[in-house]
Amino acid sequence: xxxxxxxxxxxxxxxxxxxxxxxxxxxxxxxxxxxxxxxxxxxxxxxxxxxxxxxxxxxxxxxxxxxxxxxxxxxxxxxxxxxxxxxxxxxxxxxxxxxxxxxxxxxxxxxxxxxxxxxxxxxxxxxxxxxxxxxxxxxxxxxxxxxxxxxxxxxxxxxxxxxxxxxxxxxxxxxxxxxxxxxxxxxxxxxxxxxxxxxxxxxxxxxxxxxxxxxxxxxxxxxxxxxxxxxxxxxxxxxxxxxxxxxxxxxxxxxxxxxxxxxxxxxxxxxxxxxxxxxxxxxxxxxxxxxxxx
Amino acid sequence: xxxxxxxxxxxxxxxxxxxxxxxxxxxxxxxxxxxxxxxxxxxxxxxxxxxxxxxxxxxxxxxxxxxxxxxxxxxxxxxxxxxxxxxxxxxxxxxxxxxxxxxxxxxxxxxxxxxxxxxxxxxxxxxxxxxxxxxxxxxxxxxxxxxxxxxxxxxxxxxxxxxxxxxxxxxxxxxxxxxxxxxxxxxxxxxxxxxxxxxxxxxxxxxxxxxxxxxxxxxxxxxxxxxxxxxxxxxxxxxxxxxxxxxxxxxxxxxxxxxxxxxxxxxxxxxxxxxxxxxxxxxxxxxxxx
Numbered sequence: 001x002x003x004x005x006x007x008x009x010x011x012x013x014x015x016x017x018x019x020x021x022x023x024x025x026x027x028x029x030x031x032x033x034x035x036x037x038x039x040x041x042x043x044x045x046x047x048x049x050x051x052x053x054x055x056x057x058x059x060x061x062x063x064x065x066x067x068x069x070x071x072x073x074x075x076x077x078x079x080x081x082x083x084x085x086x087x088x089x090x091x092x093x094x095x096x097x098x099x100x101x102x103x104x105x106x107x108x109x110x111x112x113x114x115x116x117x118x119x120x121x122x123x124x125x126x127x128x129x130x131x132x133x134x135x136x137x138x139x140x141x142x143x144x145x146x147x148x149x150x151x152x153x154x155x156x157x158x159x160x161x162x163x164x165x166x167x168x169x170x171x172x173x174x175x176x177x178x179x180x181x182x183x184x185x186x187x188x189x190x191x192x193x194x195x196x197x198x199x200x201x202x203x204x205x206x207x208x209x210x211x212x213x214x215x216x217x218x219x220x221x222x223x224x225x226x227x228x229x230x231x232x233x234x235x236x237x238x239x240x241x242x243x244x245x246x247x248x249x250x251x252x253x254x255x256x257x258x259x260x261x262x263x264x265x266x267x268x269x270x271x272x273x274x275x276x277x278x279x280x281x282x283x284x285x286x287x288x289x290x291x292x293x294x
Numbered sequence: 295x296x297x298x299x300x301x302x303x304x305x306x307x308x309x310x311x312x313x314x315x316x317x318x319x320x321x322x323x324x325x326x327x328x329x330x331x332x333x334x335x336x337x338x339x340x341x342x343x344x345x346x347x348x349x350x351x352x353x354x355x356x357x358x359x360x361x362x363x364x365x366x367x368x369x370x371x372x373x374x375x376x377x378x379x380x381x382x383x384x385x386x387x388x389x390x391x392x393x394x395x396x397x398x399x400x401x402x403x404x405x406x407x408x409x410x411x412x413x414x415x416x417x418x419x420x421x422x423x424x425x426x427x428x429x430x431x432x433x434x435x436x437x438x439x440x441x442x443x444x445x446x447x448x449x450x451x452x453x454x455x456x457x458x459x460x461x462x463x464x465x466x467x468x469x470x471x472x473x474x475x476x477x478x479x480x481x482x483x484x485x486x487x488x489x490x491x492x493x494x495x496x497x498x499x500x501x502x503x504x505x506x507x508x509x510x511x512x513x514x515x516x517x518x519x520x521x522x523x524x525x526x527x528x529x530x531x532x533x534x535x536x537x538x539x540x541x542x543x544x545x546x547x548x549x550x551x552x553x554x555x556x557x558x559x560x561x562x563x564x565x566x567x568x569x570x571x572x573x574x575x576x577x578x579x580x581x582x583x584x
Contacts, residue, residue, distance in 0.1 A: 011410070012408055012486070012487045012488075013404050013408030013409060013410035013413065013487075014404070014410055015404075016400050016401060016403050016404030016408060016487070016491070017400070017401045017404035017405060017416070019397050019400060019401070020397045020400065020401035020457060020462060021401070021416070023397065023453075023454075023456060023457030024420065024423060024457050024459060026457075027431075027435070027453070027454040027457055028423050028426060028431065028457070028459070029423055030434075030438075031430075031431045031434035031435050031438060032423070032426050032430055032431060032434070034434040034437075034438075035430045035431065035433060035434045038433060038434065045436075045437075092324070092327065095320055095323070095324055096324060098320060099313060099316060099317040099320060100320050100321050100324055101317060101318065101321040102321060102325070106321075106324050106325065106328055107574070108566070108570050108574075109325075109328035109329070109331060109332060110328055110331055111570070111573075111574060112331075112332060112335075112563075112566065113331060113332075113334075114577075115512055115516075115562055115566055115573065116335075116516075116559050116562060117515070117516045117518075117533065117534060117537075117558050117559050117562060118516060118518055118534070119518055119533075119534040119537045119538055119555075119558065120338075120537060120555035120556075120558040120559045121334070123338075123537065123541065123551050123552070123554075123555040124334045124335070124337065124338045124552070124555060125334060127337075127341070127349070127548055127551070127552070128334060128337065130350065133352070134350065135337065135352065135354050138350075138352040139352075142352075142353075168331070168334075171331065172331075173577065176574055176577055176578050177578060180578045228427075229427050229428065229429065231429075231518075231519055232516075232518040232519060232534075235518070235519075235522070236518065236534075236538060249429075250429055253429050253432075254429075254432070254523075257433050258432075258436075258523060263433045263436075263437070266433055267430075267433050267434075270427070270429040270430045270432075270433070271430065273427055273429050273430075274426070274427055274429075274430055277425070277427060281425075
């Protein structure tokens with residue numbers, strides 16, 4: 001039976017969405033449009049002068065700004081946490097999906113770090129990474145590494161330190177998504193491969209991995225986007241330091257806007273961040289068919 | 295029985311036994327790795343009960359010589375207490391989440407179960423807006439809140455927190471899976487959209503609403519960026535800012551830091567223990583469909 005809506009019922013639809021549409025317009029759409037405008041101005045919250053339109057000056061300033069270039073470099077290094085975390089997560093998910101007791105308990109154990117408060121997590125890792133007496137470096141020394149890195153305290157290793165924290169926090173998320181995908185893999189396929197005489201690692205390499213490749217791809221894309229937007233763990237552990245060695249793009253934007261109040265310039269940098277996200281999405285869209293073996 | 299069958303059965307029994315052993319070996323290995331994942335938390339809890347001199351004793355002393363409660367006490371009572379931050383966090387998270395669930399459900403109903411001109415274009419726009427990174431919004435929101443007079447005010451977190459696109463998206467997905475015959479029957483009985491929403495769809499969608507509510511609550515509770523940018527006064531601080539402030543004021547009190555950190559994550563641990571099914575489901579859905 002086909003149901004016909006009358007005019008009054010059509011208006012009802014608008015009323016249902018109206019409050020949310022209003023809020024989203026006010027707190028998302030208009031600010032985004034305003035930020036786009038600010039990108040072309042010299043607005044600074046310090047001088048409180050009205051914004052002057054300066055065209056593309058902020059963008060050419062970004063092109064020449066060494067600090068911005070370094071932040072791009074740190075962001076790029078930080079992105080490697082994503083494949084690293086995925087590589088650790090797949091074996092965990094694979095084993096959890098295999099014959100294991102206490103599956104639910106185990107799943108929760110791996111997932112817990114993901115839902116934790118970033119600042120609390122940052123605190124703990126700051127102490128674990130303590131260069132002289134911290135448990136991580138003591139363990140490394142015990143294992144025979146005489147000069148372990150100073151982690152968060154040194155400009156050369158700090159980006160890897162925050163990267164490790166981020167990768168650790170993301171494992172739980174990756175495992176959950178992999179588990180969902182692995183449950184869809186028919187066990188007959190694995191058995192067939194086993195019967196055909198394939199070794200277990202051959203089965204993983206030629207059956208399981210290709211079957212979950214769309215998931216791997218999804219985790220890479222969402223992981224990259226998440227890593228680019230990531231802010232809390234870095235800000236709480238190092239605040240972008242020492243020096244500017246962990247000032248990734250999101251921290252660069254925050255510092256420019258709320259420490260130097262250079263808001264037009266910060267807006268331009270935030271659109272640069274958006275451009276990188278868009279590029280990843282375009283690559284995702286183009287690459288989906290080529291890289292996913294199904 | 296012929297010898298062939300006997301050997302086959304023997305083989306199967308042996309395979310079964312080795313599978314059972316394999317299961318337990320894998321379980322133990324996975325438990326060990328899982329505990330390794332959680333070591334930072336165990337270290338945090340253990341340190342919060344230690345004396346300052348014991349913090350960096352190596353090999354790690356997991357069980358302190360004497361359990362000291364004074365660090366935890368300082369977190370809950372006294373002039374440096376966290377109770378105030380707790381109150382702020384609870385207030386902001388509860389109001390934001392309640393608002394977000396209600397407003398998202400309303401909009402989700404509009405998008406999923408009514409038809410109006412421009413509905414699909416509007417929803418597509420919603421999805422595009424969802425891609426905007428928060429970094430773009432901080433500066434204009436900062437200026438807007440200053441102008442509205444809600445900068446350095448809890449409203450700067452609560453008001454935007456009540457509007458989430460993700461919530462609309464997640465709940466809409468569930469609403470669309472409810473058979474249309476149900477609302478059609480109610481229409482014929484003379485019920486309007488408001489009654490159908492409130493008395494039929496919302497009760498049916500309780501699991502989806504719960505999933506979103508729990509996820510949104512944990513996001514609000516853990517929100518650090520917005521609080522960092524929009525709150526200045528110490529009385530307004532939420533837990534993440536309170537924690538951050540703690541380290542500025544007591545630079546080397548490591549035991550106190552760990553006690554404070556434990557207090558900060560306690561509510562989420564409790565929430566997680568009771569609702570992990572919803573949380574894990576919701577997170578999985580958010581990734582696959584988002």
